[in-house]
Amino acid sequence: MALPLAGTTAPPLIVTPRGVSPQDAARAYQGVNGGTGGATGADFGGVLTRAMEGAVQSGHAAENQAMTAIAGGGDLTELVQAVSRAELALQTTTAIRDRVVSAYQDIMRMPI
Secondary structure (H helix, E strand, O other), X not given: OOOXXXXXXXXXXXXXXXXXXXXXXXXXXXXXXXXXXXXXXXXHHHHHHHHHHXXXXXXXXXXXXXXXXXXOOOOHHHHHHHHHHHHHHHHHHHHHHHHHHHHHHHHHHOOO
């Protein structure tokens, strides 16, 4: 936990993944700590599914912004932001995929 500088009061930084509300995160946390194993519907597969859907939606939004810009309408700033969001979502998805493949390979190398 970071300590605030003397004489300053900064609000805490709260980061939540896109597509996961703080209430869903709290319910999942309670389910894990309460021993229900995420039986509240916020299981790992559901979180991954929502994350993938969010990545696909950001890609579609970027495509729509690009089509609008090609047709002569839209705002260039909004286009750049939409493309940046789609690029970040793709990079995040690729990183997660790489980590899952790496974990699978590590498990397969384990002696029985």
